[in-house]
Amino acid sequence: MKTERLTRIVWVNRVLLSHYRRHPLQAIFLLLGLTLGVALWSAVELINGHARTSYADAEQFLGADAHFWIRPTGENAAVSQQDYIRLRRLGFVELYPIIEARLQTREQDWLILLATDFMALPIADAQNNSSETATPFVGDALAFMTPPFQTAVPESLASELGINPGDQLTLTNGQRLPPATLQSRPQQGERLVVDMAAAFEVLNRDNFDYLGVTKLSASREQALRQALPEGLILTRNQQSLDLQELTDSLHIQLAAMGWLAFVVGLFIVFNAVRFSLWMRQATLTTLREMGIGLDDLALAIALEALFWSVLGTLLGGGLGFLLGNLLLPTVSSSLGSLYGAIITPTVTLTARHLLQAAIMTLLGVTVAVAGPIWLSARRSIRQQQHQTLDQQFQPRQLGVQSLSAVALLGLAALYYFQIDSVSDGFVLLALVLFGSALSLPPLLYGAFWLAARSMPASWWRLRWAMRDAFAQLPHLRIAMMALLLALVANLGVSTLVGSFRIAFTDWLTVRMSADVYVQSATLDADALLTQAPLKVQASHARTGLNLRWQDRPTEIRGVNTQAPDMRSLPLALSEPNALSQWAEQGHLRPILANEQVHHLAGVNLGESVSLPTDTGTVDFQVVGFFHDYGNPYYAFYLPKATVSQYWKNAQPMGLAIWLQDTNLQAFEPDLLDAGAEPGDWIDQRQLMSVALQIFERTFAITGALNTLTLGVAGVALFAALMSIHQQRLHQYAHWRALGVNQQEWLLIVGGPLAGMVMVTGLLAIPLGAVLSALLIADINIIAFGWSMPLNWSWHPVANLAILTTLTLILTGLTALWRVQRQLPNALIRLGGTA
Amino acid sequence: MLRFTHLSKGYAQPDGFLPVLNDVSGEVARGESVALLGESGSGKSTLLHLVAGLDVPDHGTMLLNDISLTDASAQTWNRLRREHISLVFQDFHLIPTLNVDDNLKLQARLAGQLDLDFCNQLIERLGLTGLLHGLPGELSGGQQQRVAIARSLAHRPTLVLADEPTGNLDEQTAQDVMTLLIDCVRAANSSLLMVTHSPAMAAYLDRRWHLKAGELHED
Known part of the structure; x- marks a missing residue:
């Protein structure tokens, strides 16, 4: 240049x-x-x-x-360090060793100690699949992993046992645990956590109870199975909550x-x-x-x-x-x-x-x-x-905007029937949102035109206010469009989060209704249920196998139709009396399938699915679809006897137990007596509480973000109002010179503004509903194959109405204050140039 | 220096075509000042706009320093307005957010022809010395017009086109401004074509043209 x-x-x-x-x-x-x-x-x-x-x-x-476990097959056996190291050296970095031991303190308190090798935890997954190799251990972590080590004690347990930071718990055998540090993670529960090296010292051992394995692809899983040494077995964690x-x-x-x-x-x-x-x-x-x-x-x-x-x-x-x-x-x-x-x-x-x-x-x-x-x-x-600025918003432009809005919304209506991917869905959302935003100014224009025409001549102030809307609209239309989008986003997110909260909570409540879930190769289930009949309210032992159906991994599960979690199984879609038909197993072989079978495989209610069995392909009639959130696979539920009849190789898939008094700690000795090893059972209530805590945390943040989005739109409105009043100050000075008082000015200028916000708010309600419906009922199903009920609530609408009104009042008052402050000067200028 | 021949211009109106200028011709020599008189709507401003390249004639030719402006490109017009033609308007057209000093030197800077000594002479001659750091909005109409005149002359343009420069001013201020304008135009050795409806203001200039019914007549 x-x-x-x-x-x-x-x-x-x-x-x-x-x-x-x-x-x-x-x-x-x-x-x-x-x-x-x-x-x-x-x-x-x-x-x-x-x-x-x-x-x-x-x-x-x-x-x-963990998605899989590697466990020893022999009685009282353990996983040796050599086997673990050999597998890691073969490149299986998805493995991490775990010791889970039940210890008794000198004060006769029973505690569970969990130890793992923190260096081996495959935490890189946590970074959105990022391959960054930042080490997770800094600061206190070094103290945790090096002598004299530390014991992470949950705060609640520390307070129960009277432990202060630095205290060392002494065990019955005289061994002392590393100094305590109060550090609870929601997932830790009531367990003590130490580094593996510390556990070796305290427990005087050099092997692991089992290995945890994170998610594996089918080929990795196959490779790992082949690489496993004699005496170790890879089992899928049937109850993993991804x-x-x-x-x-x-x-x-x-x-x-x-x-x-x-x-x-x-x-x-x-x-x-x-x-x-x-x-x-x-x-x-x-x-x-x-x-x-x-x-x-x-x-x-x-x-x-x-x-x-x-x-x-x-x-x-x-x-x-x-x-x-x-x-x-x-x-x-x-x-x-x-x-x-x-x-x-x-x-x-x-x-x-x-x-x-x-x-x-x-x-x-x-x-x-x-x-x-x-x-x-x-x-x-x-x-x-x-x-001048007023000339920028001519009827011609209004016409172009109306036509664009109609075109976008029409395109959205046509596109609705074509969407079959998530990106299509988002394009549809963009069409609906921008089409609606563009339709707002013509709608506002029409509303004010009608209002001005229908008012009697004697209401001259109101007529003036309605006519003044045409002067304000060119300045405010973009701000109103921003407000509309913010309101729609708010309603959409509120409905989405509300629906998620209710759907997941209900579903988790059923899925994790049992107090404890045991998956053990050594447990004698019959002995357990016989020896502790007073403690056990109900139990559910499942069987099952995995196969391929329609080129996709498919889970077949044999269940007890009378178990508590089956009697109240929430069905997304079902025939009348589906659960009783299914439990009775008539000649049509009724089967329950997860929603994914309906949405992704295209199977409808009453249709048959042909599943490969030991004796060839057998047809089962689908009588209901159950919610199965987050499962990427197809899944079918059949009574246990039917599964045994068609698939001889069906394996036990764990035991869910409902306790009489939900006191898991009192039940743990019974589990150990019946042959289960520490680490074979999961405290389901604890797991569910963690899951809900994490959801709630996300939801709370979402709520804050929602408010901020509205704040952004409020700023847009505020900015536009400030500018418009600055621009029109000369005009206001003329009005004042004519004798228009403050109340009349407020009516003429504030009336149209309130009207615009009201029309915008009213339009946002159906749009928010449409947005939520599209997200929940269409895009979600396309993306994940499962649905959830749309939970529309007027509560967020009321909240938004209050927030918007407050924003309006605040911006209106600030504008009024500024105008009042500047008006005397404007009047002087008016006198000077008149 | 400036010569236009057979210029015609009209505008399409809802009720048909409205001719404004009808085959007008004229010439302004270097250093000469010409007043363009006529009633409202007679086409005075239209002729000024055509000469400034702000509008395009329907017919006719224009020459500035023997350069044809008839088919000049937008770039050529931009360069001409930057370096050779200056405009002075009734409502001043100052940049409200720049101070007086920056305003009066702006065109010279944009033209790359800033001569500080000449600027200082203009400032002194126009009585702007004490006003340099104020904003245009803080000045009276007469003061603002003096800033606009200084701006239009700071780069010694060939031609100054003024559109009723005293229209917004009281009689005494208008006379003062007019005297200064003529004085400064002569100092810059520029030509002046000024639109006015006031015979009194026109009397300050060398020649007077009258526009009536779209036709140009000289006194």
């Missing part, structure tokens, strides 16, 4: 930016929009990443949620909402940029009169857009990081703890995310400035001299 032109561009930029020096509020709103949009998007990314980390952490730490798979759906949809928040932010920017350009229209025209070409102007404006985008992205990224920390106190508090380096939010807020945000922001700002530049290019300087 020639120096002469460069100098010119610099001066044009200086002229353009001088606007913000004199109108800092506009610069603040512009930055606020960009910053909040980017911050919300970053925070959602951060939270999603953190939640996934928590789930993976829960799975891996407990071992109870929180990540369960919540993948929620996170995909939250991510979509994060993008929506970002778009709302961009609307603010769009509004602010366009407004600042319109405010500078006279300056732009003067520059053109002085010989600045459109190309130079466009370049200068693009540079300004770049400047704002970079600044907004950096500030937004920083704020997102702070927001993430604020919303996730556990993140900050865990920084110095065992997994600190992994769970730190900086892991998820990467340069890639910032770059993505910067590109999106720049794109948004460019779109915002492209319109005015294009319009300028089409007009001669003389035409621009006579242009």
Whole structure:
């Protein structure tokens, strides 16, 4: 670029930016929009990443949620270090060793000690499948893994046993555990945790009880089976609760909402940029009169857009990081703890995310400035001299906007019947949302036109107010569209989260209704149930096998039709009396299938499925589909006897036990007496409570984000109102000179604003419902093959109405205050120029 | 220096085509000042806009320093307006967010022809010395117009086009501004074509043209 032109561009930029020096509020709103949009998007990314980390952490730490176990086959046998090391050296890094021992203290308290090799835990999975190799051990973790070691004692247990940090528990054999550190993780339960080396010393052993194995692909599973030495067996954890798979759906949809928040932010920017350009229209025209070409102007404006985008992205990224920390106190508090380096939010807020945000922001700002530049290019300087902002929103533009809205919504209606992938679903959502947003200004225009026409002439103040709406609409339409999107996003997320909460809680309550789940090769189940009849209320021993059906892994489960969890099995879709038909097993061989069979394999109620059995293919009639959230496989339930009849190789799949008084600790000696090893059973109540805690944490954060999204829209409205009043101050001074008092002014200016917000709010309700329905009833099924009932509640609507009204009152009062402050000056000027 | 011949211009209206200028011709020599008089709607501003390249004639030719402007590209017009043609408007067209000093030097800077000594002369001559750090909004109409005049002359343009520069000012201020405008235009050795409806203001200039019913007549 020639120096002469460069100098010119610099001066044009200086002229353009001088606007913000004199109108800092506009610069603040512009930055606020960009910053909040980017911050919300970053925070959602951060939270999603953190939640996934928590789930993976829960799975891996407990071992109870390992996808497989490697156990010794012989009586009282253990897994030797040599076997473990050999498997790791063969490349099976998914393995981690576990010792789970029941110990008695000198004070006669029974405790469970869990030990693992923290260096071996495959925590890299926790980072959204990132292959980053950051070591998870920093700070206190080193003290944990090196002599004299530490014992992580849950705070509740410490308080029960009177243990303070640094205390050492003495066992009955005189051995002392490493110094206590109070450190509870929700997944830890009431267990003590030590490093493997410490456990070897205390327990005077050098082998492991079993190995945990994280998720394996079919080929890895096969390879591991072949590599296992004699005496070790790989078994699938039948009761594993894969929180990540369960919540993948929620996170995909939250991510979509994060993008929506970002778009709302961009609307603010769009509004602010366009407004600042319109405010500078006279300056732009003067520059053109002085010989600045459109190309130079466009370049200068693009540079300004770049400047704002970079600044907004950096500030937004920083704020997102702070927001993430604020919303996730556990993140900050865990920084110095065992997994600190992994769970730190900086892991998820990467340069890639910032770059993505910067590109999106720049794109948004460019779109915002492209319109005015294009319009300028089409007009001669003389035409621009006579242009005012009010002329920007002409009936022609209204028509174009209406047609665009109708076209987008029509396209969405047609597209609805074509969607068969998640991306299709999100395109559909975008069409619906943007179509609706575009339809808002014409709707508002129509509503005010009708209101103005239907009012009697004697209501002149109200008629004036309705007519004034046409002057306000060009300024406020983008802000109203942003508000609409924010309200829709809010209602959508609230409904989504509410539906998830109810569906998952109900489902978990049934699925994990038993107090304890035992999966043991050495347990004598009959002996257990015989020896402790007073403690056991009910039990459910399942059998089963895995096979392939329709080219997909498929689970066949033999169940006790009268077990408590089967009698109340929630069915998504069923024939009348499905459960009794199925339990009785008539000649049509009724079978229950998971929803995935219906949605993904296309099997309808009453149709037959042909399953491969020992005696060839046998047809079973599907009488019901049960909810099976998060299961990527097909699954079928049959009575145990039917499974034994058709599949001789069906294996025991564990034993669920309902206790009389839910006191697992009192029942544990019975389990040990009946041959179970420590670690063979899972405290289901504990597991369920952890799962619910994690869900609740995510939901709470979502609620906070929701409020912030609305806050962003509130800022848009506020910014637009401030600008409009600044622009119209001269006009208000004229009104005041005519004798219009403050109450009349409030009615004329505030009435249309309240009307616009009301129409926007009313439109948001059906749109929010449509958005939730699309997410829950269509996109979720397409993506995951399972559905959940849509739980529509008016509670969020009421909350939003209150919040929006408060925002409106706050912005209205601030605007009033500013106008009142500036009006005397405007009146003086009016006198000066009259 | 400036010559236009057979210029015609009209606008499409809802009730048909409205001719504004009808085959007008004229010439302004270097250093000469010409007043363009006429009633409202007679086409004075339209002719000024055509000469400034802000609008396009339907017919006719224009020459500035023997360069044809008839088919000049947008780039050529931009360069001409930056370096050779200046505009002064009734409502000043100052940049409200730049101070007086920056405003009056802006066009010279954009043209790459800033001469600080000449600027200082203009500032002194126009009585702007004490106003340099204020914003245009803080000045009276007469003061703002003096800033606009300084801006239009700071880079010594060939031609100054003024569209009723005293229309917003009281009689005494208008006379003061007019005197200063003529004085400064002469100092810059520029030509001046000024639209006005005031014969009193027109009397300050060398020649007077009258536009009536789209036709141009000289006194």
